[in-house]
Amino acid sequence: MFVELAVPATLAGEGRAAVQAARPALARRLLAATPPYLYLLPALACLVLWTYKPLVEAVQLSFYDWNLLPTSPMTYVGLDKYRQVFTQAGLRHAAVNTVIYIVCLLPFSVVLPTAVALVTRRLGGRSRDVYRALVFTPILVAPVAAAAVWRWLLDPTGLSNQALGWFGLAPHNWLREESTALPAILAITAWSMCGFAVLVVSAGLTGISADYGEAAAIDGATGWQILRWVTLPLLRSTLLFLVLMTVLLSGQWTFPLLDSLTQGGPAESSTNVYYLLWELGFRNFDSGLASAAGIVFFVVFGLIAAGLVALADRFSFHDN
Template identity: 60%
Template sequence: MRGRARDVYRSLIFVPMLVAPVATAAVWRWLLHPEGGVVDRLFGVFGADGPNWFRQPGTALAALILISGWQLLGFSMLVVSAGLAGINAEYGQAAALDGASRRQAARMITLPLLSPSLLFMVLMTVLLSAQWTFPLIDMFTQGGPGNATTDVYYLLWQFGFRNFDTGVASAAAVLFFAGFGVVAAAFLALLNRFSFYDD
């Protein structure tokens, strides 16, 4: 896909990243409503009853993962597109002259040179996923059912603003920050060890 069609396609994928969390929650609540929602009607076409997405532990977590993935697809596309744009096209041309297939060129050239972008994307997803999902958890499940969708950010918010236990919230936030530092350091070590650069 090239030209204007590609730009339109990329824009459509990136749009969910720009939508406000409240609007996102409203749209998905309508889509996943257990009585008359679009997804529930699709289940009805096949003679099945749709689940109550946000009232069952398994489906509530799955729904939040689905919605978050839909929102972050644009971010992932942006990172991968930037990584691909930075790869010199001459490498692929040289591989083709040497008789390499497209699959071999992708595995031996594109993926290694794309590894810094992919590892950066994984790092950002791991470190920021709890922050990105906080508005959805607060609007859909409030951490339930049975704490199935409670993440670290929502737990800190509960300590500080629902239980008004600011001491525990502050201590937990410091530990959380230290844990994130360890995870980030581990990812940076992996980045330096397994990344290939176009030097």
């Protein structure tokens, strides 16, 4: 049994009119939502042009053997370049050096800046700003200019060896011996980056309300207990950010010093993965191996960064 319902023509016309009226309203909403994305368009275009496009091209090059010459053909080699990444001793040695750089720089990017920021926080007035400015000054020096000064200081006839002579010690060629080249680069990098880390920690301390410490002091907490159970937990997001920056950027911070002072030597004792990638691509002209190694290291650092971000989301407390 079927029942036919007749819809009046007036109601059908009203429905069509409502649909037609909704379409311009939707168009107006979309048009109103467009301006913020137009402001983001230049930044997104630069991100695609300078980040994602080279990344896609690097993935493509990692499957080819090519010497970067436009007149030279690209030869498809499949996964051969990736096999070389895991078998070459030079790449493994550079990866180990990179880990050494990261581990040894963490005290100078997290522990020491935290101590300096806590000490200068207790200073009042203009003296606090003066101390922070003195600590921050090294990062304002261009890396190449800083490398030139440190080359003079660490020269066998430089000031450092003259100071050793005052104590009856023999001069040392700091940048040309395997045992001291890497520690010298570490010391210069730590000197340069410590001021930036102090500034970040100081900003994090500024965002912590003094009411928490005062409340804990009223309850009988000592200064150490306030630091251990109040200040440092509230500072965890800042400290995790510094750890993340050290892991991801330590190789880039050391690159100009390596290029200016040691060129990764002697005997590759001071090189890291960033400098080795540059050597593979632009000295040895092996773009395929450089791209494959870059992709492998990109994945490894990406996983580490994802883990640190997850830790930051889980353990950080934000004072709102």
